[in-house]
Amino acid sequence: MTDTIKGFRDYQGKEAEKQEVIKEIIKSVFQRYGFQPAQTPIIEDRKFVQGDNTNDEAVSDIFKLEDKGKRKLALRYEFTFQLKRLMQNQKTPYKRFQIGPVFRDEPISGNRVRQFTQCDVDVVGSTLKDEAEVLAVANDILNALKIKSIILINNRKLLNEILDDNEIPENKREQVLREIDKYDKLPETELRKNLRSLNAENVLDSLKKGEKYFSQFESYKEVIGLIEYCKLYGVDVKFAPTVIRGLSYYNGTVFEIKTQGIKETITAGGSYIFNKVQCTGISFGIERLSAVTKMIIDLDKILIVSLGEDKKSIQIAQRLRSQGKNVSVFYGKPSKALEYANRYDIKKVIFIGQKEVQKKQLTIKDLVTGKQRTITITRGRFKI
Numbered sequence: 001m002t003d004t005i006k007g008f009r010d011y012q013g014k015e016a017e018k019q020e021v022i023k024e025i026i027k028s029v030f031q032r033y034g035f036q037p038a039q040t041p042i043i044e045d046r047k048f049v050q051g052d053n054t055n056d057e058a059v060s061d062i063f064k065l066e067d068k069g070k071r072k073l074a075l076r077y078e079f080t081f082q083l084k085r086l087m088q089n090q091k092t093p094y095k096r097f098q099i100g101p102v103f104r105d106e107p108i109s110g111n112r113v114r115q116f117t118q119c120d121v122d123v124v125g126s127t128l129k130d131e132a133e134v135l136a137v138a139n140d141i142l143n144a145l146k147i148k149s150i151i152l153i154n155n156r157k158l159l160n161e162i163l164d165d166n167e168i169p170e171n172k173r174e175q176v177l178r179e180i181d182k183y184d185k186l187p188e189t190e191l192r193k194n195l196r197s198l199n200a201e202n203v204l205d206s207l208k209k210g211e212k213y214f215s216q217f218e219s220y221k222e223v224i225g226l227i228e229y230c231k232l233y234g235v236d237v238k239f240a241p242t243v244i245r246g247l248s249y250y251n252g253t254v255f256e257i258k259t260q261g262i263k264e265t266i267t268a269g270g271s272y273i274f275n276k277v278q279c280t281g282i283s284f285g286i287e288r289l290s291a292v293t294k295m296i297i298d299l300d301k302i303l304i305v306s307l308g309e310d311k312k313s314i315q316i317a318q319r320l321r322s323q324g325k326n327v328s329v330f331y332g333k334p335s336k337a338l339e340y341a342n343r344y345d346i347k348k349v350i351f352i353g354q355k356e357v358q359k360k361q362l363t364i365k366d367l368v369t370g371k372q373r374t375i376t377i378t379r380g381r382f383k384i
Contacts, residue, residue, distance in 0.1 A: 007106075007114030014345065018297045019117070019286050022145060023099060026119045026284060029140050033133065035097040035121050040082040042075055042101065049074040051081055052249075061106040063114075075103040079120045080281060084274050092125025092277065112264075113287060122281030124274070128222060131253050131271060131280045132229035138257060138267060138282055139235045146294040149266065152240035153226060153255045156270075158219035159244070165217075166203050174248065176200045180207070181244035184263075207241040214241070226253060245270050253280065259292050266292060301326045301346040302384060305337040307353030316352060316362070316377070320384065341367060348384060 004010060011019060043065065050059055063075040076082065079098045087094055099119045106112065121137055123130040135151060142149045163173050179194045180203065186194075195201045206213065214220045223239055230237045237255075245254040245268060254270035266289065269282030302325055306313035310331065317327045328344075330337040334351065341349050349365045356362060360377045364384060375383075 005114075007108045007112075009113060009115075014297070015290070017299060018293075019290050021295075021297050021299075022286055022289055022293065023117070023119070025144050026141055026286075027097075027099060029137055029144065030097040030119075030121055032140075033095075033121075033137050035095045038086055038096045038098050039100070040076070040079065040086070040098065042103075043073050044076055044082070046072040046074040048084075049076065049081065051084075061104045063103050063105045077104050078102055078283065079118060080122065080272075080283075083122055083124065083279065087124045087275060087277065087279075090124060093130060094124040095121070096124070097121045116288075117286035119284040119286065120281055122279055124277055124279045126271065126278050126280040128225050128253075129229055131226055132233060132235070134269065134280055134282050135230055135237060135255065136233035136235050138284075139233070141284065142257070142259075142267075144295075145289060147259055147266070147289070147292055148294075149257050149259045151230075151235065151237040151255060151257050152243050153223065153237050153253060154240055154243040155219050155223050155253050156245075156250050157252055158214070158217055158223065158241075161217040161219055162206050162241075163203065166200065166206055168198075168200055168203065172198050172200065176203060177244050180204065180242055183242040214239075222253065249273075252278075255282070262288075262292050264288065299326055299345075300348070301328070301344070302348045302350060303327075303337065303341045303346045304329045304350045304352060305334060306331050307334070307351060309352045309354060309357050312357050313352045316350070325384065338367070350384070 046062075046064060049062055059077065062077045065073040065075065067073060079100075079102065083096065086096060097120060100117065101115055102118045103115050105114060108114070121134060123134065135153075138151070159177065160173075163176065168176055176195065176198055179191060179198070179200075182191060182194075192201050192204060195204055214223075227237055227239070240256075243254055243256050245256070249272045250270040251273050252271035254268075256265045256268040259266050267282060267284045269280070271278065271280040273279065302320060304313050304317050304320075304327060306329060313329050317329050320327045328346070330340055337349065340346075347367050349367060351363045351365070361374050362377060362384075363372060363374050365372045
């Protein structure tokens with residue numbers, strides 16, 4: 001049995017290369033904004049993974065494990081909860097980024113898989129200004145990946161004020177918010193039916209009202225403030241009162257980013273309190289970004305074909321690698337070398353035989369155009 005388990009996938013070839021390029025772009029943007037890298041264990045104590053949010057859908061979908069010592073463990077389902085440990089004794093604002101696999105034992109549908117690579121930035125000790133910067137990070141990444149997107153923002157404190165205004169009792173609020181979170185997933189008739197069973201249909205009507213209604217609430221000032229700070233970064237955001245975010249630990253701004261051609265949110269995040277400290281962050285999934293990016297991944301690969309001149313071929317390969325080039329060496333017939341190059345999407349082939357060594361020249365064939373050229377081997381760097 002060599003098949004992958006349901007919800008898990010192998011990635012190789014062009015798709016794997018694409019994901020690696022996306023990962024490097026994300027990492028470079030994170031670092032440009034001053035975020036520091038961190039790495040955490042994949043396996044944690046189950047109680048730590050679950051935290052105080054055992055009713056959250058994502059938390060309920062954790063993979064449960066048990067080791068030989070009968071300890072109850074779980075695979076991490078995200079990175080944010082691990083900040084509770086990382087943030088200890090850190091000077092704020094503490095700006096952390098992390099990239100790695102996370103796991104969720106959830107139903108498989110559409111673009112959902114059970115293992116995916118998550119890329120997070122979080123600011124511990126955050127303000128509204130940090131929320132704007134996090135959205136600027138997201139905007140830079142999506143622009144680099146040529147993904148046209150719309151950034152939707154809301155505020156959980158504002159939602160609580162609206163629930164107060166509609167006299168929704170405390171014991172029903174979490175369920176009401178869960179239903180509203182399905183706004184773009186269910187037909188409105190079905191959503192209204194669900195809210196009616198909670199005596200909360202009027203909440204949906206309230207969320208459809210204009211700015212005059214929202215401006216009466218104190219927390220709406222935070223929404224306007226965030227929009228203004230985002231403008232300083234040249235980032236357009238749109239207030240969307242039906243954006244909820246499923247995780248219950250969010251306590252302020254929440255955001256979701258959408259694009260055409262995919263119903264799922266491509267990236268999302270928000271603000272929360274850990275250890276009595278205000279934090280904010282956003283998370284990207286490599287696999288989902290890979291599915292929607294319009295960026296063409298075209299790595300400049302070179303294949304050196306040794307025609308009985310292995311020593312010189314290796315020397316040239318090492319020189320090119322020292323210049324940052326992606327180089328492979330093939331030992332065999334030219335016809336087999338060209339088949340190999342086509343199989344692995346290598347577009348430049350260098351033939352090195354006795355004639356090339358004697359003349360101190362390289363013969364370079366461009367497999368896209370079919371053209372062939374010759375360059376002289378020099379002591380310093382040489383352009384291929």
